[in-house]
Amino acid sequence: MEDQNNKFPKNNLPKVFLHGSPKFTSILQPHHSHNFHIINPSSSTHLHQFLSTNPHHATDIAAIVCTSLYPVKADVLRLLPSLRLVITPSAGTNHIDLSECRSRGIQVAGAGNLFSEDVADMAVALLMDVSRKISAADRCLKRQSLSASWNFPLGSKLSGKKVGIVGLGRIGLEVAQRLEAFNCIISYNSRNKKPLVSYPFYSTVLDLATNTSILILCCELNNQTRHIINREVMLALGKGGVIVNVGRGALIDEKELLRCLIEGEIGGAGLDVFENEPNVPKEFFALDNVVLSPHAAVLTSESFSGIKQLVEQNLIAFFSNKPLITPVI
Amino acid sequence: MEDQNNKFPKNNLPKVFLHGSPKFTSILQPHHSHNFHIINPSSSTHLHQFLSTNPHHATDIAAIVCTSLYPVKADVLRLLPSLRLVITPSAGTNHIDLSECRSRGIQVAGAGNLFSEDVADMAVALLMDVSRKISAADRCLKRQSLSASWNFPLGSKLSGKKVGIVGLGRIGLEVAQRLEAFNCIISYNSRNKKPLVSYPFYSTVLDLATNTSILILCCELNNQTRHIINREVMLALGKGGVIVNVGRGALIDEKELLRCLIEGEIGGAGLDVFENEPNVPKEFFALDNVVLSPHAAVLTSESFSGIKQLVEQNLIAFFSNKPLITPVI
Numbered sequence: 001m002e003d004q005n006n007k008f009p010k011n012n013l014p015k016v017f018l019h020g021s022p023k024f025t026s027i028l029q030p031h032h033s034h035n036f037h038i039i040n041p042s043s044s045t046h047l048h049q050f051l052s053t054n055p056h057h058a059t060d061i062a063a064i065v066c067t068s069l070y071p072v073k074a075d076v077l078r079l080l081p082s083l084r085l086v087i088t089p090s091a092g093t094n095h096i097d098l099s100e101c102r103s104r105g106i107q108v109a110g111a112g113n114l115f116s117e118d119v120a121d122m123a124v125a126l127l128m129d130v131s132r133k134i135s136a137a138d139r140c141l142k143r144q145s146l147s148a149s150w151n152f153p154l155g156s157k158l159s160g161k162k163v164g165i166v167g168l169g170r171i172g173l174e175v176a177q178r179l180e181a182f183n184c185i186i187s188y189n190s191r192n193k194k195p196l197v198s199y200p201f202y203s204t205v206l207d208l209a210t211n212t213s214i215l216i217l218c219c220e221l222n223n224q225t226r227h228i229i230n231r232e233v234m235l236a237l238g239k240g241g242v243i244v245n246v247g248r249g250a251l252i253d254e255k256e257l258l259r260c261l262i263e264g265e266i267g268g269a270g271l272d273v274f275e276n277e278p279n280v281p282k283e284f285f286a287l288d289n290v291v292l293s294p295h296a297a298v299l300t301s302e303s304f305s306g307i308k309q310l311v312e313q314n315l316i317a318f319f320s321n322k323p324l325i326t327p328v329i
Numbered sequence: 330m331e332d333q334n335n336k337f338p339k340n341n342l343p344k345v346f347l348h349g350s351p352k353f354t355s356i357l358q359p360h361h362s363h364n365f366h367i368i369n370p371s372s373s374t375h376l377h378q379f380l381s382t383n384p385h386h387a388t389d390i391a392a393i394v395c396t397s398l399y400p401v402k403a404d405v406l407r408l409l410p411s412l413r414l415v416i417t418p419s420a421g422t423n424h425i426d427l428s429e430c431r432s433r434g435i436q437v438a439g440a441g442n443l444f445s446e447d448v449a450d451m452a453v454a455l456l457m458d459v460s461r462k463i464s465a466a467d468r469c470l471k472r473q474s475l476s477a478s479w480n481f482p483l484g485s486k487l488s489g490k491k492v493g494i495v496g497l498g499r500i501g502l503e504v505a506q507r508l509e510a511f512n513c514i515i516s517y518n519s520r521n522k523k524p525l526v527s528y529p530f531y532s533t534v535l536d537l538a539t540n541t542s543i544l545i546l547c548c549e550l551n552n553q554t555r556h557i558i559n560r561e562v563m564l565a566l567g568k569g570g571v572i573v574n575v576g577r578g579a580l581i582d583e584k585e586l587l588r589c590l591i592e593g594e595i596g597g598a599g600l601d602v603f604e605n606e607p608n609v610p611k612e613f614f615a616l617d618n619v620v621l622s623p624h625a626a627v628l629t630s631e632s633f634s635g636i637k638q639l640v641e642q643n644l645i646a647f648f649s650n651k652p653l654i655t656p657v658i
Contacts, residue, residue, distance in 0.1 A: 023480065117488035121511065125461050128454035132629070134622060135464040139471075141621040142614040149623040150607045151352065157631035159446035181510030182450065278479045285471040292470040293463060294478040300461070302486035 013037040014319055015060045019047055020067035027304055028065055028089060030312035035319040036063065047076055063087065063318065065311055069277070071095040077104060085318050089307045090298070091115050091171065092248055093328055094221045102329055109314040112326030113170045114306050115298040120174030122297035123216050123246045126270025127179075129291045130242050131156045136288040156240065156267070159183045164212035166205055166228065167219025167247065168194055175216055187212060190219065205229065209236040214244070221248035229253065234260040240267045246297045249274040258283050261290060272297045342366040343648055344389045348376055349396035356633055357394055357418060359641035364648040365392065376405055392416065392647065394640055398606070400424040406433060414647050418636045419627070420444050420500065421577060422657055423550045431658055438643040441655030442499045443635050444627040449503030451626035452545050452575045455599025456508075458620045459571050460485045465617040485569065485596070488512045493541035495534055495557065496548025496576065497523055504545055516541060519548065534558065538565040543573070550577035558582065563589040570595045575626045578603040587612050590619060601626045 013033075018025040018040045025040050039057065041050050047070075051058050063085035066072050072086050077100055086096055087109045101108050129135050132155040140149040163179050165172045165188040176186045176199065187200040189208040194201070202208040205228050209215060215237060219225050229243065229252040237243065243266065245252055254275040260266045268289035274280050277295055284290050298307075313325045342362075347354040347369040354369050368386065370379050376399075380387050392414035395401050401415050403426055415425055416438045430437050458464050461484040469478040492508050494501045494517040505515045505528065516529040518537040523530070531537040534557050538544060544566060548554050558572065558581040566572065572595065574581055583604040589595045597618035603609050606624055613619050627636075642654045 117512070118486055121457065121487045122461060125454070125457035125463050128450065129458060129463050129467075132451060132454050132625070134454050134458050134620065135467040137622050137625060138458075138464040138620050139468055141609060141623055142468075144611065144614060146607060146609065152623055152625060152628070154628050154630045154633060155625065157447055157629040158450045178507075178510045181507045183446070278475060280470060280475065282473065285473060291463065291467050293466050294470055294481055296461070296466060296481060296484065299481070299483050300486040301483045304483060 014062035015039055015057060016063040016065065016315060017047065017050075017057075017061045018065050019070040019072070020065070021069070024067045024089070025065075028308055028311050030308070030315060034316070036315055046070065047079065051079060063315065065089065065315075066095065068092060068095045072101075073097045074100050077101070077106070085109070085315075085324075087311055087314050088328075089311055091119065092220060094248060096328075098329055107318065107324060108328040109318075109324045109326050110328045111298075111307060111310065114310055114326075115303055116170040116174050118300050118303050119171045119218070119246050119297040120178060122272055122293065123171075123175050123218065123244050123270075124178045126244045126246070126272065126291055126293065127214060127216065127242060128158055130244070130268040130270045130289065131158045131161075133288070135291050156242075161185070161214055162187070162212040163214040163216060164188065164202070164205075164208040165199075166190075166208065166215060166217045166251075167225075168197060168199075169218065169220075171246070172216075172218040173197075175218060184214075191224075205233050206236055209233045209241070213238065213240055214242045217243070217245045217247040217251050219247055219251065221250055226250050227253040229257070231256045231260065234266050237266055239264060242266070242268045242270070244270040246272045249277060254281065261287055343391035344368055344386060345392040345394065345644060346376065346379075346386075346390045347394050348399040348401070349394070350398070353396045353418070354394075357637055357640050359637070359644060363645070365644055375399065376408065380408055392644065394418065394644075395424065397421060397424045401430075402426045403429050406430070406435070414438070414644075416640055416643050417657075418640055420448065421549060423577060425657075427658055436647065436653060437657040438647075438653045438655050439657045440627075440636060440639065443639055443655075444632055445499045445503050447629050447632050448500045448547070448575050448626040449507060451601055451622065452500075452504050452547065452573050452599075453507045455573045455575070455601065455620055455622065456543060456545065456571060457487055459573070459597040459599045459618065460487045460490075462617070464620050485571075490514070490543055491516070491541040492543040492545060493517065493531070493537040494528075495519075495537065495544060495546045495580075496554075497526060497528075498547065498549075500575070501545075501547040502526075504547060513543075520553075534562050535565055538562045538570070542567065542569055543571045546572070546574045546576040546580050548576055548580065550579055555579050556582040558586070560585040560589065563595050566595055568593060568596060571597045571599070573599040575601045578606060583610065590616055 014036050016036050016038050061080050065087045068090050074097055085107050091111050137152050159182045161184050163184045168188040168190045189202045189205050270291045272293040343365050345365050345367050390409050391411055394416045397419050414436050420440050466481050488511045490513050492513045497517040497519045518531045518534050599620045601622040
């Protein structure tokens, strides 16, 4: 199949549209495209704009690679009657209308477990940073507030703490593995109790929060999990409680989180994701008990070279009629 | 013995001098002193000054509790002919002249393993913070540099990295336990190869640095370890290398560290300790690849209540003629 395709002139190869910011599409652009042809607009052009000036491509785009800020929902799918494959270089897929893809027979590939370690590392890093006040002390010292920093407020011990993990998929399990080594006591909430997992299971996030002092959000965002962390859950977690979010921003009611942090109803938060990215509510900026990260959980040089390879391998597999390497559906 | 002492008027009880900043001595002041009497100058008074205005105490101080910025060296020991016990609420003892204590028959108690978990947590927190650029990104976001932070430079993956631990005592072992859960590959250097430890041993720090990309300093400071991290070691660690110091500042040649960081000869550093505390060289303040912490590795509220108890228990044991709880010598 690959050999056959190579005999075609490049214009006849199936077209793959890269939908994302130039920074990401330049990273994701495959080196070798034996059996497909890449369309990389190399600007922040959204597909709608692109097709309005290049209408002939509407019928020949067979695959799309889309980052999380470039959704592929029903409106996009309607524009591309020949689409057969969507690839997202992310663990989350909430920017893709999976059921519409399924009903149209479109395959979807994700990042598989490629990012699990990095995201779990980030979750633990944010937790430690909030608990031990690392960023706050570093900022204080670097502002040359030497005397203030040498009288810096005490942090909170991490080792031995009760940690609740919301969503015990691959990332949640990696977080649990790391925090067990800190002698933390792990429990979890997820759609269903995992038969092979020995950590205590709570069937609601409220029960989990009541029985722990740290919540780490690793679940996916969907209609069941939107605002799963509401005021009631935060009050149950308590005044010393810490919330870490490496899932998606809308897992938390962000306005209530801010209110609880400012009122001292919870102790702190480590946030890699926000409800309306790339916007971050500016009220967070003044809070020393909050550590903010610009959706960077997967942003390591090692992951980037890994995802570039994975996108390429999925494209090559698909256009060789082989199974996807990291299928979602 | 305790009962007997209780029959004496308070002035006849053995005297315990608290030598430290008011912040620490107020924390360390025991609640119950059945068989000893606490002298807490409640100001930053050094012992020399105190004795010059209270000369009668020179001969009746039987024990001293000293924090790390308040050394007990030969000059202090000469002033206190009745001294029989020195307690330091720290893991490190380099501020105490142990051999002089030994020759005078003075017992010394330390913090035992009380701080091991917190110090190991801090070592991992600093490593993660440097590798994944947490503090730098948080600072960038909080300065409201949203567009800059959303294009923040990539971090470096922690999981799976080769980590060299310098000093595999209790703290070093706790660090190793934590980093094994991040799938890191551990090796170590220490005075001697540990017969019960399976991690690869390197007999010199230079060899360790050559074979790893991260060094974590957990050893004690003495004449053999002063400036154990010199330019040669840093060059061997290499341009992507990270150094974390939770031991003592003078383990590193600080001027060379600064030079190597500025010249890009190593990748980053996480520093909880400095050569001339409480001073921190201001050249560090501008470096985004350095995370600074104000000697805070043990500064958690849990450790503070623990050390208060431990100091008290050691004093009660000593003045009851029982063995020290956490003897150093």
